[in-house]
Amino acid sequence: MARRRRNRRRGGGLGATLLGAALIVAALAAFGVIGWLVFTESNKPGIDAASLCPEDGPRGHLAILLDTTDPVSATQLQLARNRVGALIEAAPDFTRISFATVRADAGGAVRSLCKPPRDASALTANPRLVAERYETAFLRPVTETLDSLLAVPQADSSPIIETLQRFLAAIPGFTEAGADTRREVILVTDLVQHSEVFSFYRGGDWTSFRASGAVDRLARNLSGAEVRILRLPRPAAPQAAVDDFWVRYLDAQGAARVSPSVLGDL
Structure with a gap:
């Protein structure tokens, strides 16, 4: 009986490790998306204050x-x-x-x-x-x-x-x-x-x-x-x-x- 409990603990430990790894991957992906959005926005043309048009022209x-x-x-x-x-x-x-x-x-x-x-x-x-x-x-x-x-x-x-x-x-x-x-x-x-x-x-x-x-x-x-x-x-x-x-x-x-x-x- 004790041996089975140890096996369950090992399985639970592996599951927790996999879950933790998945959360880390998800967090990194989220940070990547946020970084991409910020990078994209920062590289957009500026806006002319008088006309409200992009500096590279209207769409x-x-x-x-x-x-x-x-x-x-x-x-x-x-x-x-x-x-x-x-x-x-x-x-x-x-x-x-x-x-x-x-x-x-x-x-x-x-x-x-x-x-x-x-x-x-x-x-x-x-x-x-x-x-x-x-x-x-x-x-x-x-x-x-x-x-x-x-x-x-x-x-x-x-x-x-x-x-x-x-x-x-x-x-x-x-x-x-x-x-x-x-x-x-x-x-x-x-x-x-x-x-x-x-x-x-x-x-x-x-x-x-x-x-x-x-x-x-x-x-x-x-x-x-x-x-x-x-x-x-x-x-x-x-x-x-x-x-x-x-x-x-x-x-x-x-x-x-x-x-x-x-x-x-x-």
């Missing part, structure tokens, strides 16, 4: 052009606000979010910030500070910008194509982005172009646009970009000419894909 672009030069109902404004907000929410971290509005003078400053992470691991950052930066440095100014641009007053002209080109050219890194950098352009507009360069209200269409030589002036800076149109319906506009023009125009500018939807109010 993508979301360019939003808002057109309220013609009457827009409260329902349409709210739908636009909700859709654009959802697109910003869904954008990957460090996407550069840029805003502009169509103005009678085709001007207006471009407002642009990179979307920082909303949260972070406690192993590599301070989650509270990361959340505060997201709310105060990004979400609040983006929300205020969107609300102010949607409230831009009506105008006598709608230079959509001119404003779009100036907007894209003014976004840092947009036209130089490589094929592996996602670029998405959001147009909140009725698509009814009306300016000295080209106007649907003066009978303009793609044929007259091409005949004027304007096609040769196209920047073609939408090459590879996705274009999402949140359309504000305008029943009085020459619908067939408007639709045909924009299909051809966006194709000539190099857009990879165009996704239209309507912001109705009935």
Whole structure:
């Protein structure tokens, strides 16, 4: 009987040794993972304090052009606000979010910030500070910008194509982005172009646009970009000419894909 007890003690000692070894291996693996995370974080590019973008550039672009030069109902404004907000929410971290509005003078400053992470691991950052930066440095100014641009007053002209080109050219890194950098352009507009360069209200269409030589002036800076149109319906506009023009125009500018939807109010 005593011999069996000694055998059990030996077996228990071996089990304890194996368990201890397993715990040591697990601890070493955990320290290795933590060390790898810290090393990875420490070797990430720095963040520019003004733009919130990585110093080696954003991970993508979301360019939003808002057109309220013609009457827009409260329902349409709210739908636009909700859709654009959802697109910003869904954008990957460090996407550069840029805003502009169509103005009678085709001007207006471009407002642009990179979307920082909303949260972070406690192993590599301070989650509270990361959340505060997201709310105060990004979400609040983006929300205020969107609300102010949607409230831009009506105008006598709608230079959509001119404003779009100036907007894209003014976004840092947009036209130089490589094929592996996602670029998405959001147009909140009725698509009814009306300016000295080209106007649907003066009978303009793609044929007259091409005949004027304007096609040769196209920047073609939408090459590879996705274009999402949140359309504000305008029943009085020459619908067939408007639709045909924009299909051809966006194709000539190099857009990879165009996704239209309507912001109705009935």
